[in-house]
Amino acid sequence: MVKKRLASGEPCRKCAQAEDMLRRRGLWHRIDEVVWAQEGDPDAAGWRLAAEHGIDTAPFFVVRDAAGERVYTSALKLTKEALAQGAPAPPAQPASAGPSPDDLAAAARELEGARPEDIVAWALSRYGKTCAIAFSGAEDVVLLDIAARTGLPFSAFCLDTGRLDPETYEHIDAVRDHYGIEIDMVLPDPEPVRELVRRKGLFSFYRDGHEECCNVRKVAPLEATLSHYRAWLTGQRRDQNEATRSALPAVQADPRFSGPTGPLVKLNPLAAWTAADVWAAIHERGIPYNPLFDRGYRSIGCAPCTRPVPPGKSDRAGRWWWEHADDKECGLHVGSKPSSAKPA
Numbered sequence: 001m002v003k004k005r006l007a008s009g010e011p012c013r014k015c016a017q018a019e020d021m022l023r024r025r026g027l028w029h030r031i032d033e034v035v036w037a038q039e040g041d042p043d044a045a046g047w048r049l050a051a052e053h054g055i056d057t058a059p060f061f062v063v064r065d066a067a068g069e070r071v072y073t074s075a076l077k078l079t080k081e082a083l084a085q086g087a088p089a090p091p092a093q094p095a096s097a098g099p100s101p102d103d104l105a106a107a108a109r110e111l112e113g114a115r116p117e118d119i120v121a122w123a124l125s126r127y128g129k130t131c132a133i134a135f136s137g138a139e140d141v142v143l144l145d146i147a148a149r150t151g152l153p154f155s156a157f158c159l160d161t162g163r164l165d166p167e168t169y170e171h172i173d174a175v176r177d178h179y180g181i182e183i184d185m186v187l188p189d190p191e192p193v194r195e196l197v198r199r200k201g202l203f204s205f206y207r208d209g210h211e212e213c214c215n216v217r218k219v220a221p222l223e224a225t226l227s228h229y230r231a232w233l234t235g236q237r238r239d240q241n242e243a244t245r246s247a248l249p250a251v252q253a254d255p256r257f258s259g260p261t262g263p264l265v266k267l268n269p270l271a272a273w274t275a276a277d278v279w280a281a282i283h284e285r286g287i288p289y290n291p292l293f294d295r296g297y298r299s300i301g302c303a304p305c306t307r308p309v310p311p312g313k314s315d316r317a318g319r320w321w322w323e324h325a326d327d328k329e330c331g332l333h334v335g336s337k338p339s340s341a342k343p344a
């Protein structure tokens with residue numbers, strides 16, 4: 001790896017981020033040597049190597065193996081095309097195997113009270129890239145951080161309703177850069193959205209409830225997306241809403257959505273965490289967070305349906321504030337109530 005060292009003696013920020021990403025993925029040990037390109041010193045070994053390969057930037061990576069010599073200027077591309085080839089693969093799963101109710105009950109017993117790190121590692125070691133993290137651009141970024149630290153493969157997606165705050169879009173991109181991961185932005189089918197807006201306008205949810213718009217912009221795209229995965233990880237917590245999430249289990253068969261081979265495993269590794277636990281992790285680990293949290297937001301969704309929450313209210317009180325507390329779900333998550341869970 002060729003890293004740039006600034007005149008101040010510090011490594012450049014981009015080089016430090018690339019190294020950090022490789023370390024988090026457990027691939028740093030595969031870097032044989034670090035060659036420095038000292039700022040202002042064209043004779044530094046790193047700059048000479050750069051000139052040799054027709055490059056004028058750092059970081060970059062020179063890979064020499066049986067296939068010859070190749071140069072990568074992207075740590076992400078290096079990871080995917082070169083280093084990951086020798087990384088441990090997740091256990092093979094029979095293509096037709098969905099978890100049986102007994103398997104899931106055993107998993108739920110095994111993981112009851114387990115640390116989020118152990119629940120995430122359990123899921124990723126079994127399902128790999130067929131396990132997706134549903135990242136909403138909110139504090140569930142902690143899940144991505146935990147997953148990235150395992151060094152195991154995983155997928156990540158974000159439901160892009162088209163109504164998110166600009167700050168949320170910027171945060172999603174910042175997270176993508178910070179962890180060097182791909183985040184699949186899942187857009188709704190344009191036809192139902194166009195039809196809804198044509199009939200009712202852009203703000204019908206204020207008049208007749210959020211369900212119709214959420215179904216079109218969130219639930220249907222989620223259902224289509226999850227049909228490609230065997231397991232998914234959510235950032236739900238029991239403390240977010242007494243009415244809807246107080247009985248949230250750490251592991252369950254998804255009560256609403258299915259995977260390609262039948263039952264979909266749904267994991268809620270942060271179920272037992274409090275908001276304070278999440279924020280302690282964010283600050284201790286330097287995890288990027290949505291700047292809206294600094295403006296009083298406590299649960300972030302679409303811009304027109306989210307507002308800051310006054311002290312003493314639940315985190316979800318700022319979502320669809322014009323509706324009853326029992327209805328503060330968008331239909332993505334059911335089966336979390338103490339009793340009588342109903343699809344929203």
Ligand code: SF4
Nearest residue numbers: 210213214217302305
């Ligand atoms: S949160 Fe609001 S804008 Fe977003 S999909 Fe639901 S009703 Fe529509």
